[in-house]
Amino acid sequence: MNRWKWISFGVVGSLFAVSHIGMIGYIATREKSKIPNINVPVGPYTSYVVSANEEGYKLSYTANDPKTMHITKDIKEKAGFLGLANNTTQIVEEYVMDGKTNQGGPVSNHRSWLDGTPGLTQQQSQEITDARKSEACIEAIGSAKGTGRLVGTSIGASAAPALSGIPFIGWVAAGWVAMFGGNQGADIGGNMAEDLNKNC
Numbered sequence: 001m002n003r004w005k006w007i008s009f010g011v012v013g014s015l016f017a018v019s020h021i022g023m024i025g026y027i028a029t030r031e032k033s034k035i036p037n038i039n040v041p042v043g044p045y046t047s048y049v050v051s052a053n054e055e056g057y058k059l060s061y062t063a064n065d066p067k068t069m070h071i072t073k074d075i076k077e078k079a080g081f082l083g084l085a086n087n088t089t090q091i092v093e094e095y096v097m098d099g100k101t102n103q104g105g106p107v108s109n110h111r112s113w114l115d116g117t118p119g120l121t122q123q124q125s126q127e128i129t130d131a132r133k134s135e136a137c138i139e140a141i142g143s144a145k146g147t148g149r150l151v152g153t154s155i156g157a158s159a160a161p162a163l164s165g166i167p168f169i170g171w172v173a174a175g176w177v178a179m180f181g182g183n184q185g186a187d188i189g190g191n192m193a194e195d196l197n198k199n200c
Contacts, residue, residue, distance in 0.1 A: 068094050077198055137200040144193030146187040152185020153178050 035052050042048070048061040071093045079087035147164060159181075160174035194200045 068096055082145060134200040137194070138196060140193045140197045140199065141190045144189035146189075148185035148187070148189020148192075149182040150185070150189070153182035155185070156181025176200055 035054060038050055038052065038057060038059065039061075040046075040048050040050065040059070043063065045064050046062070048059065050060075053092050071090045073093070075089045075091065077087045077089070079085045099103050158176035163173040163177055164170040166173055191195040
């Protein structure tokens with residue numbers, strides 16, 4: 001029994017050795033591919049096109065592609081008589097990979113360095129702009145209310161002579177109609193200014 005064990009080990013070892021010798025011979029005598037093997041360095045912004053055949057290869061390579069990027073914004077504003085029409089403005093912004101637009105603020109990396117701009121931050125300038133718009137809105141609404149009150153009082157006053165003929169309360173009714181017309185005119189004027197003014 002011990003003899004068969006050694007014979008089987010010998011046969012398996014011989015087959016293993018012959019197979020390795022055969023593989024080494026195959027690798028040594030095989031024909032090499034005639035098409036070149038190209039190892040292109042790639043990164044997150046790399047683009048390339050390779051055309052290879054037996055005669056050679058053609059390579060089109062861009063390490064930083066795209067070099068610039070675009071943002072397109074459509075801004076719609078009210079325009080025309082009483083703000084019934086729409087005016088559309090298209091803004092196209094072009095920026096680079098390491099710019100402030102793409103990174104969202106000052107940048108420091110192995111390719112570029114951008115310090116923050118001197119002066120106000122974006123948030124501070126936005127707060128100032130919002131405050132100015134709020135002031136402009138308040139002025140527009142106040143002016144429209146004053147004009148509306150004048151127009152409403154004038155219309156109410158034109159109805160006053162018809163009401164002043166009512167016995168005992170005619171003079172009170174005439175004053176009330178003029179004041180009511182003024183208040184309604186102020187409300188209507190303020191609402192129109194708030195709806196139509198771009199600062200509101």
